[in-house]
Amino acid sequence: MWAMVVKExxxxxxxxxxxxxxxxxPLMLLIIFGYAASFDVSRIPTVVVGPSAKAYAQRLxxxxxxxxxxxxxxxxxxxxxxRDGKADVAFVTGGGATRVLVNxxxxxxxxxxxxxxxxxxxxxxxxxxLQAQLRRLLPPGHGDLFHTPRPTKxxxxxxxxxxxxxxxxxxxxxxxxxxxxxxxxSLGVVRERQAGTxxxxxxxxxxPWDVLIGKxxxxxxxxxxxxxxxxxxxxWLFDVPMHGSWALLILGALLFLFVxxxxxxxxxxxxxxxxxxxxxAMLTVLPQILLSGLIFPLSSMAVGVRWIAYVLPxxxxxxxxxxxxxxxxxxxxLWRPFVYLAALGAVAVTFATLRFYRLLNPAAGRDRHRxxxxxxxxx
Amino acid sequence: xxxxxxxxxxxxxGVLALQDVDIVLPPGEVRVVVGGDGAxxxxxxxxxxxxxxxxxxxxxxxxxxxxxxxxAASGVYPDLSxxxxxxxxxxxYGSRGAQARERRRMLLARAGLAGVEQRLGAQLSGGxxxxxxxxxxxxxxxxxxxxxxxxxxxxxVSRRELWWLIAHAAAEGSAVVVATTYVDExxxxxxxxxxxxxxxxxxxxxxxxxxxxxxxxxxxxxxxRGDAVDRAWRRGRPWRLWCPDEQAxxxxxxxxxxxxxxxxxVALLRWELSxxxxxx
Numbered sequence: 284m285w286a287m288v289v290k291e292x293x294x295x296x297x298x299x300x301x302x303x304x305x306x307x308x309p310l311m312l313l314i315i316f317g318y319a320a321s322f323d324v325s326r327i328p329t330v331v332v333g334p335s336a337k338a339y340a341q342r343l344x345x346x347x348x349x350x351x352x353x354x355x356x357x358x359x360x361x362x363x364x365x366r367d368g369k370a371d372v373a374f375v376t377g378g379g380a381t382r383v384l385v386n387x388x389x390x391x392x393x394x395x396x397x398x399x400x401x402x403x404x405x406x407x408x409x410x411x412x413l414q415a416q417l418r419r420l421l422p423p424g425h426g427d428l429f430h431t432p433r434p435t436k437x438x439x440x441x442x443x444x445x446x447x448x449x450x451x452x453x454x455x456x457x458x459x460x461x462x463x464x465x466x467x468x469s470l471g472v473v474r475e476r477q478a479g480t481x482x483x484x485x486x487x488x489x490x491p492w493d494v495l496i497g498k499x500x501x502x503x504x505x506x507x508x509x510x511x512x513x514x515x516x517x518x519w520l521f522d523v524p525m526h527g528s529w530a531l532l533i534l535g536a537l538l539f540l541f542v543x544x545x546x547x548x549x550x551x552x553x554x555x556x557x558x559x560x561x562x563x564a565m566l567t568v569l570p571q572i573l574l575s576g577l578i579f580p581l582s583s584m585a586v587g588v589r590w591i592a593y594v595l596p597x598x599x600x601x602x603x604x605x606x607x608x609x610x611x612x613x614x615x616x617l618w619r620p621f622v623y624l625a626a627l628g629a630v631a632v633t634f635a636t637l638r639f640y641r642l643l644n645p646a647a648g649r650d651r652h653r654x655x656x657x658x659x660x661x662x
Numbered sequence: 663x664x665x666x667x668x669x670x671x672x673x674x675x676g677v678l679a680l681q682d683v684d685i686v687l688p689p690g691e692v693r694v695v696v697g698g699d700g701a702x703x704x705x706x707x708x709x710x711x712x713x714x715x716x717x718x719x720x721x722x723x724x725x726x727x728x729x730x731x732x733x734a735a736s737g738v739y740p741d742l743s744x745x746x747x748x749x750x751x752x753x754x755y756g757s758r759g760a761q762a763r764e765r766r767r768m769l770l771a772r773a774g775l776a777g778v779e780q781r782l783g784a785q786l787s788g789g790x791x792x793x794x795x796x797x798x799x800x801x802x803x804x805x806x807x808x809x810x811x812x813x814x815x816x817x818x819v820s821r822r823e824l825w826w827l828i829a830h831a832a833a834e835g836s837a838v839v840v841a842t843t844y845v846d847e848x849x850x851x852x853x854x855x856x857x858x859x860x861x862x863x864x865x866x867x868x869x870x871x872x873x874x875x876x877x878x879x880x881x882x883x884x885x886x887r888g889d890a891v892d893r894a895w896r897r898g899r900p901w902r903l904w905c906p907d908e909q910a911x912x913x914x915x916x917x918x919x920x921x922x923x924x925x926x927x928v929a930l931l932r933w934e935l936s937x938x939x940x941x942x
Contacts, residue, residue, distance in 0.1 A: 285753065286753030478739065478740055480737050483732075483737035486713050487751075488726040488727040488756075
């Protein structure tokens with residue numbers, strides 16, 4: 284096994300481009316996702332039209348950013364401004380209730396606008412006055428039904444600023460491990476096949492396990508370095524907290540890495556060339572990014588799709604990394620994702636080993652060959 | 663112990679690539695498998711090495727640790743240096759210690775690779791790569807050394823060095839089997855096996871294979887005419903014509919004694935003619 288591990292390390296060391304990619308790509312992804320992939324909407328371009336436009340515009344608060352107030356214009360002009368991209372929200376005043384138009388083509392902005400409008404509407408209701416009016420209307424004694432509501436105080440735990448980066452960075456570490464584990468490791472056996480060295484490997488006195496571990500080991504080390512790098516830079520640049528145990532996070536990451544590397548090597552063993560390997564790897568990487576709960580919550584997915592998410596290892600790593608880093612969860616809280624991840628790892632490594640056994644021991648295939656001590660094989 | 667194949671048939675990609683083939687590989691001898699492209703040489707050697715599974719028949723080989731194998735693609739890692747390629751093989755086969763180092767040094771020197779130990783596999787010429795592949799295969803003193811076309815595309819000097827290595831391995835006691843497309847190399851072997859389309863067309867010592875050629879062989883300066891064209895070939899400037907029966911070809915042709923190269927060509931011609939339903 285050691286011979287195989289040393290060979291793979293030497294080959295990876297020579298492959299400077301892959302090595303550079305394995306170090307630079309994670310940081311690049313972190314910075315791109317950390318800064319660009321933000322769901323926080325802090326500014327919504329807004330126009331106000333109608334007779335009360337000027338007065339209404341003065342009362343606008345964040346996140347609404349005034350793009351124009353036009354008392355002489357009406358609903359048609361507001362619709363035009365939204366269509367032309369001058370604004371994402373338009374307040375149409377006059378004629379009783381103010382009408383609000385929201386640009387639904389920009390989902391996150393629309394959601395933020397809806398929430399902000401609801402908040403504005405609630406702030407405008409004079410509750411004590413409403414209560415006094417109701418008391419006057421109702422028979423005596425029934426006034427007790429209406430208590431003065433205490434102002435509701437919302438405490439957002441674990442991510443008080445509701446910052447996207449805080450939620451994304453722990454999961455991003457998983458995405459990066461998936462990229463390295465699956466995509467780059469998937470090229471391992473295919474390269475041997477294309478270089479014409481795999482047949483020789485097959486007749487060498489190496490067990491399938493030796494080859495599997497040899498193929499995984501260097502990527503395991505580089506990915507572990509990447510994990511440290513991504514978490515370190517993520518905590519430094521985006522102030523991601525670490526409320527839980529480092530040991531638990533590292534254990535989860537190593538387990539997850541073992542699963543993804545096994546999947547990568549399995550892909551490599553079933554691919555005939557690098558193109559096939561990359562296509563197959565992308566087939567497993569993309570669903571993980573989209574369905575793991577990293578971007579979209581699992582609860583909002585259709586049941587069928589959610590079941591796909593349940594067999595994807597990233598789903599469990601996202602749960603573990605967010606749980607440990609943001610919520611300070613312990614083994615008692617996270618045993619379930621750990622068990623599922625271990626089960627997925629057992630399945631992946633079993634398939635990879637079996638596949639390697641078939642590839643590396645074709646002469647001891649399915650039919651009944653008998654090998655004597657002297658090495659005599661009969662078909 | 664003698665190794666080899668007994669009545670082995672192998673199917674590859676739905677095609678019968680090897681059909682009821684026998685070969686005996688005694689220790690200390692070089693046996694050559696000769697044939698053209700697609701003859702089944704690589705299938706035979708891969709089966710012997712354990713990289714392919716026979717459909718039927720018996721494979722006699724030592725355990726994997728005692729086999730040295732040079733695949734058709736040389737098996738040299740392009741992104742490892744000469745020294746690293748050999749170190750990997752040595753570690754995989756458990757070949758360690760001062761003796762192993764001395765053997766490595768000696769083999770590199772005899773192959774003309776001393777001084778290029780730090781050069782990457784990708785930077786070696788075709789001949790150097792083949793020589794490195796052979797050294798890698800014989801580094802651990804295998805009981806059975808299997809070499810798939812080690813001399814194809816190699817210059818004459820490198821071929822000589824390669825054959826020194828092959829003869830050395832046999833002298834050390836290895837059973838050596840070499841596949842080649844060059845008939846002149848088959849003449850160096852103790853025995854040869856002639857393959858075409860997965861079938862045995864002839865086997866035995868080079869002299870026996872040459873003597874076993876059926877019919878008569880003629881040489882002439884002018885090309886033959888008519889049906890005889892299918893039984894003729896050029897060897898250097900003169901033409902060779904093979905006649906399966908006693909009938910002489912006529913004026914301008916003189917009978918010659920067949921050597922191994924002629925016998926191999928005739929065997930391949932006979933097979934081709936019989937496939938086409940001709941007079942063989």
